[in-house]
Amino acid sequence: MSSTSHEVAQGPHHSGGAAPSALSAHSIVKRFPGVLANDNVNFDINAGEVHTLLGENGAGKSTLAAMLCGLYQPDSGYILRNGERISLPSPRAGLQHGIAMVHQHFKLVERFSVAENVVLGSRDLNFRIDRNTIDEKVAAVAESYGLPIDPTAVVGELSVGQRQRVEIVKALYQGAEILLLDEPTAVLVPAEVEKLFENVRAMTAAGKSIVFISHKLGEVVEISDRVTVLRNGQVTGHVTGKGSANTKELAKLMVGRDIDLAPQRASHPIGHEILQIRDVSLTLNGVDVLSNISFNVHAGEMVGIAGVAGNGQRELADTIAGLISPTSGSVSIGGAMSTDKGPIHARELGLAYVPEDRLGVGLVPSMSILDNLLLTRDRDFVVDRASLQPEASRLIDQYEIKANGPEHVARKLSGGNAQKVLLARELSGGRTATKLLVVCSPTRGLDVGAIETVRRVLDDARSAGQAILLISEDLDEILSLSDRVFVIYRGAIVHETPGETADLATVGAAMAGLSSTTSEGHN
Amino acid sequence: MRAPFRLVFEQRSETPKYLAAVVPIASVVAALFIGVIFLFATGYSPWETYSNMFQDGFASSTGITDTLGMSTVLICTAVAAAFAFQMNLYNIGGEGQLYMGMLASTWAGLALGPHLPTFVMIPVVMIIGALAGALWILIPAYVRSRLGTSEIVTTLLLTYVAANFINHYIYTSGSYFRAPNTMFPQGRLVADSARLDPFGTTNLYPTFFFVVLLALFLYWLVKKTEYGYKIQVISDSPRAAKYAGINANRTTLSVMLISGALAGLGGAMLIVGPVGRLDPGITALGYGYAGIVIAALARNNFSAIIVSGILFAGLRTGGEKLQISTDTPIHIGVMLQGAILLFALGGEAFRRYRIKTIRTKVVAQ
Structure with a gap:
């Protein structure tokens, strides 16, 4: 890594000599094959604030976060830390600049204790690990941010919320000043979400910055000081000021049109x-x-x-x-x-059954939409795919499934489209x-x-x-x-x-x- | 100082169609190139060796018929392997199932041959050979489908048991299968009614066309029928199979039994075709193992196996004749087989990943 960090003369922000942002990204562009994941995105966060990245799946929020912590490198654009240009070739480099990501899927060793997981990967360990010392050190770090946790507990026996806390403590132990939380509430129950938000408030009070990545509007409104909304890789809106965002407005920025997530409970005969x-x-x-x-x-x-x-x-x-x-x-x-x-x-x-796991239980990933429609239907010994073709095309139209036709492989469908295929199959009836x-x-x-489509289908x-x-x-x-x-x-x-x-x-x-x-x- | 560039493996979102053909061909070319190094090192002329091999394997009239004759059993053991592989069941004991198929069909040829006409005997010998192959895989198949025991270990180990069975019946004096009054131990030839005639003076038997039709039938079975559909569902996601009410245990059992039967059928084809008896040399030829390589080269595609099987047979016949005509060790052919497998498996990486070189930036922009 180059140690030459340039003072950037053309920095667009901080007019009037205000203190530079703790972290800022400027004109970030990131391409993946066939996708422009981030298109000229700007983002900044100050010490002690919660700045939310809001967007649908595939809007580019996780990609941006990955670049902020060093997991990916931008194709163009630059990142400033306290006003100084930095390059982040790896997550370790991110950590050296005090930036850490708490992933949605935890990266913990289940058989290790909390303290062992926290110190895992830190470079100041001796060959002989003195458990008492690390237990004390980990407990001290956790305590100072109001995240009580037993350092000797085995991670495999902890609840999901507690495991998440271990991940956060680990980031803090490694000296993180800026934490990126990737969809942290996706795995939590309401009570745990409350506890997480308390922890977030304690951390920001201590001067840490939190980048909160989410698509759950209610939570976003509750916790954020600022919100940046992404759609198709571009920033579509900023909302500043705690509590000033409202969910309807955010949903519109996120999707690009008005959204109704709670269909009227129609009065219908039971x-x-x-x-x-x-x-x-x-x-x-x-x-x-x-x-x-x-x-x-x-x-x-x-x-x-x-x-x-x-x-x-x-x-x-x-x-x-x-x-x-x-x-x-x-x-x-x-x-x-x-x-x-x-x-x-x-x-x-x-019976029609839409299981929890869409790909792998409800749908066979390597098979086409057409073959997946056959999964729960009667099949002749010589499978008659041709006669199902028109129905498959009709269902793709009816459920607005984004696919190249009945031969589209299930694995290549987005989560929403996979769910629509599953619902289409289950509701179109096979055997009865x-x-x-x-x-x-x-x-x-x-x-x-x-979500809107699926709920409407259920309601219908x-x-x-x-x-x-x-x-x-x-x-x-x-x-x-x-x-x-x-x-x-x-x-x-x-x-x-x-x-x-x-x-x-x-x-x-x-x-x-x-x-x-x-x-x-x-x- | 850092290297000026680094290699990055980038997952492909989609595998281009042309790679399905390019990777196997490139594997063969790369293996031939490795062969060049060895031939040089041991003092043979690579060009001369390869052109002789090609001549003897494909280009001469006896060469091509010998190759097609040799490919018959290889295609059979390859479809046997591929039939199990496509469901992620690794039957690598095709060799042993082939021995048992050979043993059983030899018995049929010896015991029933004198009493039955050819048009009855040929199907009987083939069916008995296939049943013996299926029987030999029955225990691995059962414990795999019920208990999940690794079929790799069980089928492999049973191959050694089968090899000793064969040797026992050839070498034990007074054995039913042993030819009397031979200087070296040798099996007894089965009755003429249990043998097919080759075409003219060639080593090509009608079984070749049978095995080609068999491969095409299996292709149809897997792609177009409900049985093939179930195999696809189970091999991709066993939980989806359970969800749809597909009995995975029963299908696992049947796929393994069919795989064993196909390998056993390969043994029967040796009896009705070129060999006609228990031959002590059989254990050195490794038809069953070669089938694994051919299946891998064809990526378990039954119609592609016909092509890769013939290619492989050409390498073998070419290699064998090389030894006779130019005293180049026969092992060059065997070595090439191994090298082809290695490159074919390694080539999978190119199908799944794009390899990019990235220049290391000294200072960002």
Whole structure:
């Protein structure tokens, strides 16, 4: 790395001799094959502030962040640190300038303790590691920013929120002044989000700068001092001043048009029972995953199941879909028993199932859209692809799927388009007309535009008289769409409330296991 | 001081179509180039050696028929390997399954041959050979599909067991399979009704056309049928298969059994074709292992295997004749096979990544 840092004469900012920004990027251009990821982007952050990068997936916000921390190098443009030009050929160089990124997917060694993970990669370690010393040092750093954490705890046993805190402590321990948090709330429950925001405030109070990367509008408004909105690699707007942004305006800057994320809860008739779950319990490898779950979903009704990931939602969905046989209890679809009869039988009874993992479970990544449509349909011995071609083209049009046609490979679809293919297949019916739709995390990781489409599709399906079971960790989504809301905690339903009058705080508490009704549900 | 540039592997978003042909061809060329170095080092003329090999392998009339004859079994063991590989099942014991196919079809030729006419015997011998190959992979296939035991280890180890079976029946005096009154131990020739005639005085048998049709049939099976569809789903994402109600265990079992049967069929083709008995030299020829290389070179594409199988057979026949005519060691052919595999596998990197040189900037702009 060159140690010659130039004073840049033509610096466009800091008129009138104001202190230079802690970090600023100027006229950044970054190309990937076929994509202009960043097109002449300017960005700056001051000490002690939270500056949010807002944009849809693919808008270029993660690319910009990667260049700010040294993961990528810009094709042109330059970066200033306290007014001095720096070059960042690697993340290590970023760290030397006090810039660190906390990735969305944590990079921690699960078998190591918190302290071991924190000191991992720092260069001032001796050959012999004195655990007591590092434990004390790590605890001291954590404490000074109000991030209490047990340095001796094994990371593999920590919750997601705690792991994230370990990542943050690690960055601080390495001397970070500027932290880039890449979609930090994507993996957290509401209570953990609150705690994270407290930590963010403590860090900014101590003079740290936080670059917050997100597409969740509510949070952005709550935490940001400034917001920079990116769309298609270009900056489309700035909003300055805490709390002065509003979600509608930001959504418009982000997507380029007006957006309605909460479709009107249309008044529609609720019909007879389609899904009946009776006392379903499931024990896997000696662990009680589901205990005594009973509920019904009616035609034309959407029932939402809220809960923190890993509380049995996936198993519940798989049980309804016939992929898992419950240890006891029964499931029936449209009045016919489907317990123990396998997924094909469940589908013959009118089940459609959109699983949590789109690519790899719902869709086969290496296969074309056309072949993926065949996945849950009856197939002749000689597969007749030609006759499905017109329907595939029609679904691509109807669901506004951005693809080169039915031969487009699923792996190359964006998350939103993959989800649309999945919904198109499941709702277009294969073996029988769809009566019951089970959807898991239908909008996770999607663009605002795609979220709008997916929610509208679900709403239309409900209006058409289908019974819908919506399982999601996104509480806002559950509350804005569902007619009835259940909260699942440790495999049991611990709370039930009508969707319209549901209270965020009460549901959130139930998700965290704090509900007063918790005790009756299990064991 | 830093190097003036560095190499960067950049993942391709899409593999250009032409690379599917360029990589295998370049692998062969690169292997031939490595061969040049060895030929030089050992004092042979590379040009003369290669032109002789080409002449004896492809360009002369006996050369081409010998090559096509040799390719028959190689294509068969290659489709056997590819059939399992396409589902990420690594049956590398095709060699052993071929031995067992050979043993069983020899038995059929000896025991049933005298009583049945040719048009019955040929299919019977082939079917029995295929069944024996399937039987030999049954245990690896079962434990793989039920318990997930590595089929690589089990199929490989069973090859050594199969080799000893063959040797036992050839070398044990009084063995049913051993020819009496020979100076060196040798297998007994099967009945004439269990053998096909070659075309004229060549070493090319009708089985060649059968095996070409077989490869094309397998291509159709995988690309166009529901069975092939299931294989594709399971090999890409087992969880998607479960989601769709596809029984992965059963398909795993059947794919491995078919792979073993195809290898066993290769053994039967040696009996109805050029060999006709248990031959002590068989274990040195490595038909099963060569099939793995041919499948890899063709990237498990059944129609491409026909081409790569013939190419490989040409290298072999050319190499064999070289030894007779010019006293160049036969091992040059074997070495080239190994080098081709190495480059073909290494060439995968070029399909997935674009290699760029980046100039190291001394001062940014």
